[in-house]
Amino acid sequence: MTKRRSIEWSLNALAYLVVALMLAPIAWLVLSSLQTSSQLSTGTYDFSQPTLDSFRTMWSAVDFQRYFLNSVIICTAAALLATTFAASAGYALARYRFRGSGAFGLTVIGTQLIPGTMFLLPIFLGFIWFGRNTPFRLFDTHLGLILVYTAFFTPVSIYLMRAYFQGVPRELEEAALVDGCTRFGAFWRIILPNAAPGLLATFVYAFLFAWDELLFVSSLTQENAETIPVGIRTFISNYQQRYDQLMAAGVLSTLPVMIAFFATQRWLVRGLTAGAVKG
Amino acid sequence: MSHVATTPELPVRIAPTRRVRLADNWRRNRFAYALITPTVLFMVAVHLVPTGAGLYLGFLRLNTFTFSELFHAPWVGLQNYRDVLFDELNPLHAGFTNAVKNTVFYTVVTVGATLAIGMAIAVLLNRQFPFVRTVRTLMIAPWVVPSFVVAILWQFMWVSDSGIINKILVDWAHVLDEKPVWLLGPNSMWAIVIPSIWRALPFTILIFLAGLQAVPDELYEAASIDGANAWRRFRHITLPLMKPLIAIQLLFGVIYSVYQFAIPYVMMGSNPGPHADLLMTLVVRQAFTNNLFGYGAAISSLLMLAMLGWVAVWYISFRRSLEPAT
Numbered sequence: 048m049t050k051r052r053s054i055e056w057s058l059n060a061l062a063y064l065v066v067a068l069m070l071a072p073i074a075w076l077v078l079s080s081l082q083t084s085s086q087l088s089t090g091t092y093d094f095s096q097p098t099l100d101s102f103r104t105m106w107s108a109v110d111f112q113r114y115f116l117n118s119v120i121i122c123t124a125a126a127l128l129a130t131t132f133a134a135s136a137g138y139a140l141a142r143y144r145f146r147g148s149g150a151f152g153l154t155v156i157g158t159q160l161i162p163g164t165m166f167l168l169p170i171f172l173g174f175i176w177f178g179r180n181t182p183f184r185l186f187d188t189h190l191g192l193i194l195v196y197t198a199f200f201t202p203v204s205i206y207l208m209r210a211y212f213q214g215v216p217r218e219l220e221e222a223a224l225v226d227g228c229t230r231f232g233a234f235w236r237i238i239l240p241n242a243a244p245g246l247l248a249t250f251v252y253a254f255l256f257a258w259d260e261l262l263f264v265s266s267l268t269q270e271n272a273e274t275i276p277v278g279i280r281t282f283i284s285n286y287q288q289r290y291d292q293l294m295a296a297g298v299l300s301t302l303p304v305m306i307a308f309f310a311t312q313r314w315l316v317r318g319l320t321a322g323a324v325k326g
Numbered sequence: 327m328s329h330v331a332t333t334p335e336l337p338v339r340i341a342p343t344r345r346v347r348l349a350d351n352w353r354r355n356r357f358a359y360a361l362i363t364p365t366v367l368f369m370v371a372v373h374l375v376p377t378g379a380g381l382y383l384g385f386l387r388l389n390t391f392t393f394s395e396l397f398h399a400p401w402v403g404l405q406n407y408r409d410v411l412f413d414e415l416n417p418l419h420a421g422f423t424n425a426v427k428n429t430v431f432y433t434v435v436t437v438g439a440t441l442a443i444g445m446a447i448a449v450l451l452n453r454q455f456p457f458v459r460t461v462r463t464l465m466i467a468p469w470v471v472p473s474f475v476v477a478i479l480w481q482f483m484w485v486s487d488s489g490i491i492n493k494i495l496v497d498w499a500h501v502l503d504e505k506p507v508w509l510l511g512p513n514s515m516w517a518i519v520i521p522s523i524w525r526a527l528p529f530t531i532l533i534f535l536a537g538l539q540a541v542p543d544e545l546y547e548a549a550s551i552d553g554a555n556a557w558r559r560f561r562h563i564t565l566p567l568m569k570p571l572i573a574i575q576l577l578f579g580v581i582y583s584v585y586q587f588a589i590p591y592v593m594m595g596s597n598p599g600p601h602a603d604l605l606m607t608l609v610v611r612q613a614f615t616n617n618l619f620g621y622g623a624a625i626s627s628l629l630m631l632a633m634l635g636w637v638a639v640w641y642i643s644f645r646r647s648l649e650p651a652t
Contacts, residue, residue, distance in 0.1 A: 145355035166376035198372030
């Protein structure tokens, strides 16, 4: 029995060690953002005297506020739109077997096979064409990126919402239909409120991914609608050695998504695992 | 799963004509069609049409000189493909072959390590111990760090003379005698592989852990009574039950790894060098920095074909193990 005990304890210790190792780089990101530039470049750290200097200098050196705002606007709008599309299409896939539902589901997941570079160039050309021939400006605007991101993150969101709707009991809308609700009424007033955690989780999921997108934003923006990843790229090419400021920028770009994630992780984790485990 | 028909059953069963069946399908599923229409239109406009256009561009000589002609650039048939795949004299051919090798290595190592380590950690966390819920929650954190932050953070940690990794390896633990250079030369592949594994692990752990929790304890108890040790229980109970989850993780892990872009691009710039250049960084550099759009489109098409091939291979190998679970 004691042998068994000691095995249990060493496995517990191993688990704590593993989580510490996984979190170590994040801790290092935060710790080094609180050091000065010279401490970082010489390796003479002093963690007893943290300073917020790097945040202050970074904020004035680069237009971080603008990048941050662009990111917030674009990602929020895109995630909202993607969740809307996903809610309606996901419900259709979860509850109906219509002609073409199989093909539709397959196409949705098939879009994940297309390399981003495949449609980046045509979209780039299309945006320029739109700017010349119509009053809508898409290149280097919030609207252009919102449209692109919505399209990108809709497919996976559809599968997340479908998994959620499959978990909502069928009897709910059957009762609503018997009570004289229209199909739309049942969906809008009964099903959607019951799937609220799923909607929230899908929104956060799409937001996380949009926040991380770099390939498209770096080619489809110039001087107006750049988001944080582009800002960080610009920063690297201008201030290669200022690691303190770079880490400060890293902390500020991670904070919003960390908060969003941990605030909603109960529902998000359930949604992700339900979708994956059921297949 | 069949939908409850709202129309009354016909008194005499006559085989319905195609037209009747279509009309019936439409009447019963009108709402479903209305629900998917916006998504379908949107995806056609932003996914399918541009993808078709991208395929078409692969057959054009579209570069700096012909860029203003856009879709009317000279048609060169399969020339771009021939140049990239077979023309030994074309500098792009060497770059492409090298990027293919790097991408295969990167994908195999990243996905393989993520699945193996992820399974080990999931088994480790699928036990009861103090703070188990906190540990499981905290474990997800690296997945939430944006990949461009992953890239700048690890680049900073990899710095040869003052970076924390060399400090730990050489100055503190004395594992190595000399500080290796991570961001240039042969080591640079590891400089992108290790952060990629670190970021991919949490999601894999999450999925495997959810799968493990669904395995009934009675199975393990029965096996223990029969005298099966921990390894045999894992090998003959856990692994077969987890096969569908492993298959799905493998499928998407390979696709996401092959399309990895942000980590090498932010860490090492638009040209990560011959040891770390992946297909995506190659395509973006050739298409958008060197304006070789036709080549970029051709390589992207090849990539898409390769991924279709991968899905086919995957489906044939795992078809059996997916059926009972789904």
